[in-house]
Amino acid sequence: MTTEARRGRPRAEGADARILDAAYEVLVDRGYDRYSIDEVAQRAGVAKTTVYRRWPTRDHLIVAVVAKIQDEVPVTDTGDIRHDLVTYLEAIVAGLDRMRRVGRAMEPGDRSAGLVAEIVAAAARHTDVGGALRGLFARRNALPLALLASARARGDLKPDAQPGVIFDELAGAIYYRLLITGEPIDGDYASRLVDQVLAGARTPHEEGT
Amino acid sequence: MTTEARRGRPRAEGADARILDAAYEVLVDRGYDRYSIDEVAQRAGVAKTTVYRRWPTRDHLIVAVVAKIQDEVPVTDTGDIRHDLVTYLEAIVAGLDRMRRVGRAMEPGDRSAGLVAEIVAAAARHTDVGGALRGLFARRNALPLALLASARARGDLKPDAQPGVIFDELAGAIYYRLLITGEPIDGDYASRLVDQVLAGARTPHEEGT
């Protein structure tokens, strides 16, 4: 469908890729705030208008770059729901920590969410970017949600456990620390999250109401 | 300490307030993206340099405006931890929903986090803004954390329940939906979050490991 022969002059072959590569370079070299379309175009050997013909704003281009370098988060299903969840969350944490540092020399105590926050803002500014990102997350979260559902199906979780809510709480706590409170996410944070959710907070003898 | 007689010409009386008011107006009228310092200065009847002498970037001014209109989130301690948590979270949800709409005409199905995401990005861009915001959240979250701690002290929560982790999960889930997945936060979402955390997910007979 994309291959269907169009009328006028065809788009320059490989220009998309060269622009994306150049954008990534500039993003790494200069950081988000000093990243400019002019420099991307120059490095890609392309006019600025050619860039804007493909990505309407600088935000769109950045999100395209990030989506491209975004690696898959592997999901293991060992039958041990606690272990699988911890593994998954730790992969998320590692990925986020890598992304927040892109193009930024972070001091040891730096708690900035960096590029992650910029992506979130870009999603909020442009409805199409937001939609694309939400689709990406929906696809990505399908696996851990299935993991929870199957754990419930085989009786490892209570029948009334809600995978959607549980996953929001686990992933949400991580993003909350990163984006809002800035509290450090140490090595055992993921396992503490999982343990808390699985065990519950209320004292046993009060269950039932 | 702020009243101590300084040397040179004193700052124009009330200029701060006029600028903040003007900034709020512009923010509401134009929205975040079309909000410009030039217009703020003009509406406040002040030179642009006077604005920049007080707030070094447009982000700083916006955060100052938001911090000013940010109302307190009331914490009730009725002794019913479930009820108190749900009440608190619903107040958070209402506040966030108000803030995300500032200066933006939202279509019914619009899931954009709006101004909330911009504040998060501003915090990530400027270390001082980030620090101030983190301090604000630390102060604000102290009350619900105390609520959880006292519930644990009187035996309503398990001795090994971790208030910090629990609160991250509750608040985090809300911010996660708002900023990341864009899933709607319906009326009973807060209570579902609280119930899930309090009850726990694991089947009772498997507790203990």
Add this chain to the structure above:
DNA sequence: GCCATTTCGATACTCCCGTTGCGTAAGTCC
């Protein structure tokens, strides 16, 4: 071959951020 269509590079433009320089106003210090 010729035309319509689309992309290309190049240039100029508008808008806004944030900075700088300058002359002036309004205070303090002595």
Add this chain to the structure above:
DNA sequence: GGACTTACGCAACGGGAGTATCGAAATGGC
């Protein structure tokens, strides 16, 4: 009163986002 210090308004500037316009180039349709 005079020196000093700081804030003020005004104007100009550099830089980047995004738009508009132009002639040239590359394709399909006929």
